[in-house]
Amino acid sequence: MSDQNVVLFDGGCGFCSRIVELTQPRMRSKLDPVFLSLLSDKGKEIHENLPLKYREIVSLLFLDGEKIYILSSAVLRCLMKMTWPYAALTPLIWIVPAPLRNWIYRRIAASRKSLSRELHHCHAEQKE
Numbered sequence: 760m761s762d763q764n765v766v767l768f769d770g771g772c773g774f775c776s777r778i779v780e781l782t783q784p785r786m787r788s789k790l791d792p793v794f795l796s797l798l799s800d801k802g803k804e805i806h807e808n809l810p811l812k813y814r815e816i817v818s819l820l821f822l823d824g825e826k827i828y829i830l831s832s833a834v835l836r837c838l839m840k841m842t843w844p845y846a847a848l849t850p851l852i853w854i855v856p857a858p859l860r861n862w863i864y865r866r867i868a869a870s871r872k873s874l875s876r877e878l879h880h881c882h883a884e885q886k887e
Contacts, residue, residue, distance in 0.1 A: 763793060765822040766837060767806055770796025774871040775818065785841050792821070792840060818868050831860035 769775045779794050786792070795802035797817060805822070806814060813820060813827055821833035828836045831852075838849045852860065 764791050766792045766794045767797055767820040769818050770798040787842055831864040
């Protein structure tokens with residue numbers, strides 16, 4: 760993996776894409792991390808070269824050099840890279856035990872398909 764931080768996300772999910780659209784402009788650096796859809800050629804290439812246990816994850820991965828963060832830990836890594844006041848949320852969320860954070864993450868991820876239908880509908884209305 761490279762020295763640059765990379766966020767892989769489900770580009771086919773309207774909810775995930777919208778979160779990335781909202782997050783990117785609020786990052787401290789416009790170049791770090793790089794957000795890549797798992798549907799993009801570069802995203803697929805990186806994802807296919809990850810260890811098997813990470814290739815099964817198709818929602819959010821944060822790659823930091825040799826370390827890979829998933830689920831709520833990936834969200835926290837993104838928060839750490841954001842501007843104020845978003846970055847200030849990191850320690851508040853970090854104190855929540857990882858099993859509880861990941862349970863909440865999984866609940867949101869399980870409902871993202873229904874959330875994305877609404878978001879796709881909204882995007883379609885805006886384009887017309």
